[in-house]
Amino acid sequence: MSEVVDRFKPLFRPRTVAIVGASAKSTAQGNRFIRMLRQAGFAGSMYPIHPSAPAIEGLQAFPSLAQTPEPIDYAIVAVAGEKVPELLAAAGGRVRFAQVMSSGFAESEGGREPERSLVEAARSGGMRLLGPNCMGTHSTRGRLTFVAGGPDEEGSVGVMSQSGGLAIDMVHRGRVRGLRYSEVVSLGNCADLGPEDLLEYFLADPATGVIGAYLEHIRDGRRFFELLREARAAKPVVILKGGRTRQGQRAAASHTGSLASNDQIWRALAKQTGSILVDTLEEFLDVLVAFQAFTPRQAPPTGRVLLLGNGGGASVLATDYLARRGLDVAPLDAPVAAALTRLGLPAGASIANPIDVPANVLQRNKGALMREILELLADKAQSDAILMHVNLAVILSYREVDMLGDLVEAAVRAKDVLRGRTHLSLALRANGEAELEDRKRKSCLDAMKAGIAVFDELSNQAMATAAIYDYERFRHLRQAAVS
DSSP: OHHHHHHHHHHHSOSEEEEESOOSSSOOHHHHHHHHHHHHTOOSEEEEEOSSOSEETTEEOBSSGGGSSSOEEEEEEOSOGGGHHHHHHTTTTOEEEEEEOOOOSTTSTTOHHHHHHHHHHHHHTTOEEEOSSOOEEEETTTTBOSSSSOOOOOOSEEEEESOHHHHHHHHHHHHHHTOOEEEEEEOTTOSSSOHHHHHHHHHHOTTOOEEEEEESOOTTHHHHHHHHHHHTTSSOEEEEESOOSHHHHHHHHHHHSOOOOOHHHHHHHHHHHTOEEESSHHHHHHHHHHHHHOOOOSSSOSOBEEEEESOHHHHHHHHHHHHHTTOBOOOOOHHHHHHHHHTTOOTTOEESSSEEOOHHHHTGGGGHHHHHHHHHHHHHSOOSEEEEEEEHHHHTTOTTTTHHHHHHHHHHHHHHHHTTSSEEEEEEEOOSOHHHHHHHHHHHHHHHHTTOEEESSHHHHHHHHHHHHHHHHHHHHHHHHHO
């Protein structure tokens, strides 16, 4: 395992980075990379490569990759595609990994032969190749990035993407959602390094606890499958697969030059390996949020669910969804319902499960009632998951109190009481108004820092809970079969 992690260390935690494609006279892609690396806090040496400029962005420049003062761990290449093979071949064995941002290869008409030449040049230059047609590496531990916005907090979510645009979305949206990544890797055309290589790394990396992948095509599908099967769902793997329809396959071919396989193959792979297959980027991020927050239960798997909040209709729809996925939203036992009644809930409240409490009741005594309900449920209801949901338009209309802050604090306290026995998550339901969205974002980050998964809607929350159930059920059944 450590051998795999060590092999990829120059890519994710390089000591030396070369930038090919920066300009002394204008702002090129290479200049942007230098500035983003500085903003991210990269502490190693940076060497701009330019045939004639003595300095770029305040850094001494060098004519070629073979002439830098020290060998290069990671070279970022952002020049015209036809120039890249010769540039890499001339590296003289002094570069470990080269990330080629340049396009014009297999994703373009007539580009397959240039891509073969690119791979041959990389091999003759003694390096591994990331790309081409990719954004590269966003590593919180290595202080590398391909997006603006400064350094991110180190985390446990490792992601690979065969789309550079989606990789950028994952980083930006992940920041808003409170996701903390170990690495996000844009793979592009995968002329050399492919998803199977990154999967092997993320499975071996002790700092990565959750793996996500946007995939269009895998060159060595057998190896990818075998890695997942041999891992025995030791880590959750969430897969967003592009090109699962005939039209999508055509789109994927024009995007990265790959032919994608059909939907049945991927459904079978997920079923046999315990991977989670999702359909949209939103679902992908939601499931990553859930796995980041929850420690999967060993046995039995999450099956009994409680819904708690203000908003009965949303609870009904979520109950339907959970029931279709095999989870149980059963009525509360009579003693638990009686205990809730003794808390002083009014006649308008529902305590059947879903539990629906009007906002004017929740605001009493700075959210103390919600804390009492959550603690009672944690102690007596024997639930596997509590889905708490808040209608922000209603809650924030009570301007004389900070009801949202009080409810988030109640959830945080309840999480400590639950101690991992029950998955507790939170849906903050807004309506798009600027004030509500601002409050929602701050509360989301506060709750996520406390280890509570936060979602935009109860439907998203239910989907992610079902994904947790599917993963835990696979591991439980596999363990039962072994014993």
